[in-house]
Amino acid sequence: MIKEIICTVCPTGCNITVEGEGKNITKIDGFTCNRGKTYAENEFVSPVRILTSTAKIIGTKSPLIAVRSKTPLPKDKLFDCMEEIRKLTVKAPVHRGDVLIQNICSTGVDIVSSGDAE
Numbered sequence: 001m002i003k004e005i006i007c008t009v010c011p012t013g014c015n016i017t018v019e020g021e022g023k024n025i026t027k028i029d030g031f032t033c034n035r036g037k038t039y040a041e042n043e044f045v046s047p048v049r050i051l052t053s054t055a056k057i058i059g060t061k062s063p064l065i066a067v068r069s070k071t072p073l074p075k076d077k078l079f080d081c082m083e084e085i086r087k088l089t090v091k092a093p094v095h096r097g098d099v100l101i102q103n104i105c106s107t108g109v110d111i112v113s114s115g116d117a118e
């Protein structure tokens, strides 16, 4: 398998090509620095993303509050995590950084509030 990856570590945005199967990388080209090489290797083997979304909230003016994953989540779990967040209703007050869902979808990652609601 060949995967084309745009490095997002810095604004240069190098195009990196990674070849391999599963977790075995056989060739990697296009990186300009080792940070980019590491990024591309991780993207090939187990891509992750910070998840940002909104959750329902009661007891305050707005019906929604911004939420995010505290750390990046496996890309293949994002849809399941979105479903869990969709089922969530939190009660004000909520403060930035409050954990709203612990260990979402058994990923070891918490979903936290990224806003305040009194």
Ligand code: SF4
Pocket: 007, 008, 009, 010, 011, 012, 013, 014, 030, 031, 032, 033, 034, 035, 036, 037
């Ligand atoms: S490979 Fe290095 S120089 Fe290129 S975008 Fe990534 S971090 Fe920036």
